[in-house]
Amino acid sequence: MAWHAVAKADDVQEGKVLAASAADKMIALYRIDGTFYATSDICTHAFALLSDGYLDGDCIECPIHQALFHVPTGEVRAEPATEPLRTFPVKVDGEMLMVEITD
Numbered sequence: 001m002a003w004h005a006v007a008k009a010d011d012v013q014e015g016k017v018l019a020a021s022a023a024d025k026m027i028a029l030y031r032i033d034g035t036f037y038a039t040s041d042i043c044t045h046a047f048a049l050l051s052d053g054y055l056d057g058d059c060i061e062c063p064i065h066q067a068l069f070h071v072p073t074g075e076v077r078a079e080p081a082t083e084p085l086r087t088f089p090v091k092v093d094g095e096m097l098m099v100e101i102t103d
């Protein structure tokens with residue numbers, strides 16, 4: 001298990017996506033209804049940064065071809081993507097947001 005400090009929790013604002021990186025992974029951070037989430041920042045369809053996308057409720061829309069992913073689970077909600085998005089466990093430690101990356 002490896003927890004990485006990725007951002008100040010206060011910097012992750014409701015309704016927005018914050019790009020971060022840790023352990024050579026590009027990560028997107030979200031706060032949805034007060035709960036923090038982390039996913040891979042890279043769309044599984046082609047190379048696009050989801051942190052440049054549009055957060056619609058609890059789904060993130062890719063800015064390139066508009067695939068839709070459910071942020072809490074990573075599952076695909078709209079094509080053209082077919083592979084789910086990787087998600088990461090998140091916890092708050094003091095003022096920092098921590099993400100667990102296991103590989």
Ligand code: FES
Nearest residue numbers: 043045062065067
């Ligand atoms: S790159 Fe994201 S849907 Fe195509």
